[in-house]
Amino acid sequence: MGYAKQPDFGTPEVRSDHTVTLSIDGREVTVPEGTSVMRAAAEIGGDIPKLCATDMVKSFGSCRLCLVEVEGMRGTPASCTTPVTEGMVVKTQTPRLEKLRRGVMELYISDHPLDCLTCSANNDCELQDAAAEVGLRDVRYGYDGAHHLGQVPDLSNPYFLFAPDKCIVCSRCVRACDEVQGTLALTVEARGFDSKISAGTAKDDFLSSECVSCGACVQACPTSALMEKSVKQHGKPERSVVTTCAYCGVGCTFRAEMRGEQLVRMVPWKEGKANRGHSCVKGRFAWGYANHKDRITSPMIRDSIDEPWREVSWAEAISYTAGRLKDIRAQHGARALGGITSSRCTNEETFLVQKLVRGGFGSNNVDTCARVCHSPTGYGLKTTFGTSAGTQDFDSVEHSDVILVIGANPTDAHPVFASRMKRRLREGAKLIVIDPRRIDLVRSPHIEAAHHLPLQPGTNVAVLTAMAHVIVTEGLVDTQFVAERCEVDAFEDWARFVADESHSPERLEPVTRVPAEELRAAARLFATGGNGAIYYGLGVTEHSQGSSTVMAIANLAMATGNIGRPGVGVNPLRGQNNVQGACDMGSFPHELSGYRHISDAETRALFESDWGVTLDAEPGLRINNMLDAAVDGTFRAIYIQGEDILQSDPDTKHVAAGLEAMDCVIVHDLFLNETANYAHVFLPGSTFLEKDGTFTNAERRIQPVRRVMDPANGYEDWQVTQLLANAMGLGWDYGHPSEILTEIARLTPTFAGVTWERLCEEGSLQWPVNEANPDGAPVMHVDGFVRGKGHFVVTEYVPTDEKAGPRFPLLLTTGRILSQYNVGAQTRRTANTAWHPEDLLEMHPTDAENRGLNDGDWVRLASRKGETTLRIKVTDRVAPGVVYTTFHHPETQANVVTTDFSDWATNCPEYKVTAVQVSASNGPTDWQEDYADLAERSRRISHEAEGEPAE
Amino acid sequence: MSDTYVSDTHRRLIYMANQIARNFCALDHDAAAAATADHIAQFWDPRMKAAVAGDEADLSDVAARAFAILREQGEPAPQTRATVFNDADEGGRSDAG
Incomplete structure (x- = not known):
């Protein structure tokens, strides 16, 4: 495939039920009504010269290069701003147009450096192309007059x-x-x-x-x-x-x-x-x-984490690893072994890791990072709707009238979707934000939330129940939708529950700290404002009542009839690229791919016969339970692909204790991450640029990932897993991820119609892709819920046990920032550090003043679990009593202060509520100093084999 | 660094069971106990189930009853839609829990 620019039709696509037929240069073309003449010409292969027009933005009509002649119209209209009409006759090339365009072009070029041969856009420049297209042969005006040449470039942006x-x-x-x-x-x-x-x-x-x-x-x-x-x-x-x-x-x-x-x-x-x-x-x-220079490309092993790493061949690393795993299994049983699949790796790689754990290790101790992000989404939406995935595609937002954002900060964490949401808001859709922080969406250029409910962290369920109270008691329920689409008995139980006076916004205001009148107004707007869509993130799920909050959201959507068509729905914004896929692929300890429980004999038989193994019928351990079991001595070895649980998971000391207690920790990653400080085997990973496979995004959209360069370590990640599996005696012989995808489709009903070839041809498919939905399903629950009727669930507000008090009077909530990504392993190794070189603690001016702290001061952040130091940013984005930080930098290790409280149903950690105290600090904590020493010691690589002394 | 950390898996399991039971409090006692038992049966590893005797003083009434159900009657039928899983050839439901 050679290099060609992406097609540019000059003006955006127009969607209309009506079409218009016209003639351009004697060729007939039919296009949707409202299309520009420029775009219509491009549709039939024409290319009217242009400079200010591009199909990503609305037409502007400033460059005057795209002039055309239209029969019956005076002058030479700009084709980019002239809409087509029925029977229109257009000429795009006439002697008059040639002369006009050449004149315009001559003026542009008269003030442009003619250094084309050394210009970085040489042969990839629309100005150059346009000059060629209009036949510019001479520029009569020299550079003697005023011009813009020689101006100093702005090099400040790193990219x-x-x-x-x-x-x-x-x-x-x-x-x-x-x-x-x-x-x-x-x-x-x-x-x-x-x-x-x-x-x-x-x-x-x-x-x-x-x-x-x-x-x-x-x-x-x-x-x-x-x-x-x-x-x-x-x-x-x-x-x-x-x-x-x-x-x-x-x-x-x-x-x-x-x-x-x-x-x-x-x-x-x-x-x-x-x-x-x-x-x-x-x-x-x-x-x-x-x-990046930090990438590790040779496998490394060591008998003890006190020793420096020893670089070895792939053969030695795999044989050593398999040997240790087999020994541990022989001594402690299969349930002492487990693994963690990566939401950053492909579906195929994830599928193989869980296959290795179940079929090779012999246990169901497999989990994935969805445990710590969206596992409550699964539980909550499955209970209410019958299926857990987001109900819409991203295009749906174009049809929303009221957008409710709760516990999500899309402009930082899902920026490309946020841009689409903002476009809809600028068009007039109303916005409700429920978040302890004043996120950017609350007020940004041309956007202002109709209502911002800055709730006390940990009170999501109370706020949503209060909104439901308003909707039910003020008669705003979509009774027809409920009667037709939902279980009526369950609805009535729920309606009675929320209508109770104890759930009114006024009664709950002391708990939620949300002004009752504002909450009432928000509830009324959501129920009556047209198509209402709910978008939520980890501010919903990462609580002790994460699953309950998801169910409360689903209740609200059903009660207002906002399910089953474009513009509405319940939309979890997934954190990592393939978190949906990792869940689909059977990464959870209780279920195989396609969400079938491991205890189901028929399902097990299907996999056992396909894989030629015997599967354990009992659920395995979740990540946090693995760590508990490790400390207890019943869990001894773990294979971690593409996750850094020491930095990302809560209560760092507990994670460290669990890892340290294990006999064999295998880290398969790009870098010596924090978890690798406790590892005995390091298997170098490959980047997404170095592998083939598929990712599934938050819309359930399966999309191809394609290898553009050879893996620096010699193997794609699935190949490394295969090497390990074969050393464990499994006899796999996949030659390409497409073969793994074929196996996934064979064993997973929702993927039945998915093939690598089809994905390559069609670009993407949204599961389910099966007999009922041969081309996938953009919007779910259109005519009915997947499991028949929608189910309302009573969600009693149960306050978290993590309480603020005299010693820890503030509530810490954590999140991420635009330029960094999760533990920062990737983004910290790019120039993105220009925007965010360190984690900062946001604190309200009143709280800062009470403590004598100024913007930029170093502070000690302490909880019942631990303490760290970082600098503060004084801002009223956070409410008094609330502080906020990110967790991108290992120097801070924000999770050293987070607790082991978790969602009651899924054990998703309660990252969003930690009682803390903040005080002035003059240096790093003992933990930070100890950890820095350990990290330095642990990352030593011995080069003794090459005759060099150990570092 | 683990020398200062005191693990108490048993205490944690009791806490988890109580927390599950507490979140089914909108149901009546028997239904909440059955739902708690069902949840534990479907999502807990065997060593976790075995670690709780069921008569611990810190166990709430509902949670204690849930363990009694598991001991005496075995795994209950699904009590919520969260514990209804796809059949081998079915593709309808999904969950991420």
């Missing part, structure tokens, strides 16, 4: 540069920032000849401005004025491969644009159904970790 002398002020970048990203960070400063693109205010550069580095402006720029620094460094790509991002659960698809095995740039793929051609700073730019 792209702005060269003002290459800018033609077409405003595509400004409009992309406004319309596509929705940040409105860019503007055209001054007027006329002085016009200049500016980020933020006059004193800002790109880095200091509000620019979020999504790359939309760079993609929109027709010249090299906004250009990736990587293109400047490596040159124009020679080929492109469509693949899927390995960061968050939005699942953006990108064109990996390559020269040889060098990735030149990642460009969002316009045909990608999850991202529709948009991207964020992580997926677009933060891929440098793939070649």
Whole structure:
């Protein structure tokens, strides 16, 4: 596949039930009503010269290059702003148009450097193309007069540069920032000849401005004025491969644009159904970790974690590992072994890890990081709707009238979807935010939440029950929907429960700290404002009542009839790229792929016969239970693929104690992560750029991941698992992930119609893909719930046992930030650290003043579990009594203070509520110092075999 | 670093059982006990189930009754839709719990 630009139709696609037929240059074309003449021409292979038009933003009509002649119309209208009409006759090339265009082009070029041969956009420049298209042969105006040449470029952004002398002020970048990203960070400063693109205010550069580095402006720029620094460094790509991002659960698809095995740039793929051609700073730019010097590419082993690592061959590493696992199994039984699958790896890799644990190790002790993020979503939605996945596709938000965001911060954690949500909000949809923090969505350019309910952390269920109280007692229930689609008895029980006066907003206000009148208004708006959609994240699930909150959300959606059509629904925003897939693939200790319980004999027989093994009929241990059992001595060995549980899981000391107690910890990862400090075997992993396979995003959309370069370690991750499986005697012989996918489809009814070939052909499929839904299912529960009727569940508010008190008077809640991702293993090894070099503790000015603390001070953050130090940021984004931090940096180890309280149904940790005290500090805690020593000791690599002394 | 950490898996299991029982409090006593028993049967590893005798003083009434059900009557039929799983050839439900 050679390199070709993505098609650009000039103006956005228009959706209309009516079509219009017209003639362009003697060719007839039929397009939806409202389409521009420019786009209609492009649909039949035409290419009207243009500069200010691109199909990612609305037409603008400023460059005057796309002029056409239309029979019966005066003058030469711009084709980008002229809509088609029935019977229209258009000419795109006439002597008059040629002359006009050439004149316009001549003026552009008269103020443009003619250094095309050394320009980073050479042969990939729309200005160059347009000059060729209009036949520009001469420029009569020299550079003697006023011009913009020689201006100093803005190099502040680590990933792209702005060269003002290459800018033609077409405003595509400004409009992309406004319309596509929705940040409105860019503007055209001054007027006329002085016009200049500016980020933020006059004193800002790109880095200091509000620019979020999504790359939309760079993609929109027709010249090299906004250009990736990587293109400047490596040159124009020679080929492109469509693949899927390995960061968050939005699942953006990108064109990996390559020269040889060098990735030149990642460009969002316009045909990608999850991202529709948009991207964020992580997926677009933060891929440098793939070649970071910290990557470990040789396997390493050691008998004890006190010893330095010893680099060995793959054969020795695998044989050593299998030997230790077999010995432990012989001595302690199969249930002493287990594994953790990765939500960052592919479906195929995840499937193989759980297959190895169940079929090779002989236990069901397999879990995945969904345990610590969205496991309550599974429990809650399965109980109420019958199936746990999000009910909508991302396109659905375009039809929403009221958007309720609870416990999610989409502009930081799911930025590409947030941009689509913001676009809908700018179009007039109403917004309700339920969050202890004033997240960016509450008030940002052209967006203001109708209601922000800044609740006390831990009171989600009380707030949602109070909203339900308003809806029921004020007669706002969609009675027809409930009667037709839900179990009426359960509804009546629920309605009686929520209608009780004890659940009124007024009575609950002292608990929730949400003003009753505001809550009532929010409930009324959600129930009566048209299509109501609920989007939620880990601020819902990571609580002791996470599952109950999910059920309360589902209750609210059913009571208001907001299920089963575009624009509505219950939408969990998944954290990691393949968390949905990891769940689908049988990563949980109680079930096999396709959500079939391990105790079901018929299901076990299906897998036993296919795999040629005998399976344990009892559920295995969840991650936290594995750690408990390790401390007790009944769990002795673990294979962890692509997770860093020491940094990501709660109560770090307990995680460390569990890992330290094990006889064999196998870490399979890109880097020597924090968990590897306690590991005996390190198996180098491969990045998403180095493997084939599939990811499943938050929409249940299965998308291909494609290998664009050889694995630096020699193997894709599934191959490493296969090596280990075969050393354990399993005799696997997969030659390509497509063969694993075939096995998944054979054994998993919801994947029955999925094949690698079909995914490659169609781009993506949303499961279920089976006889009933041969092409997948974008929106679920359209005519009825998967299990028949919707089920209302009474959700009694049970306060968390983690209480603030005199010693720990503040409540800590944790989350992430746009530029970093989870434990930061990837993003900390990119230039994204320019935006977030350390974790900060957000604290309200009143709380800071009471403690004599100033912005930027070092503070000690202590809970009943542990303490750490970090710097504070004084801000009224958080309410008094609440503090907030991120968990991206191991130097902070925010989880050293979080507790082992967890969701009652799924053991999802209660990350969002920890009672803490904050005080001034003059240095790191003992824990931080001890841990830094341990990490340094643990990461030593011996080179004795090469005759060098140990480090 | 583990020298200062005191593990108490048994105490934790009691806490978990009580927490499950407490969240079924909207049901009556027998139904809550059955739901708690069902939940433990479906989601707990055998060593966890075996570690709780059922007569611990810290166990709530509902949780204690749940362990009695498991000991005396075995695993109950599904009490909530969370514990209804797909059949071998079925693809309807899903969960991530």
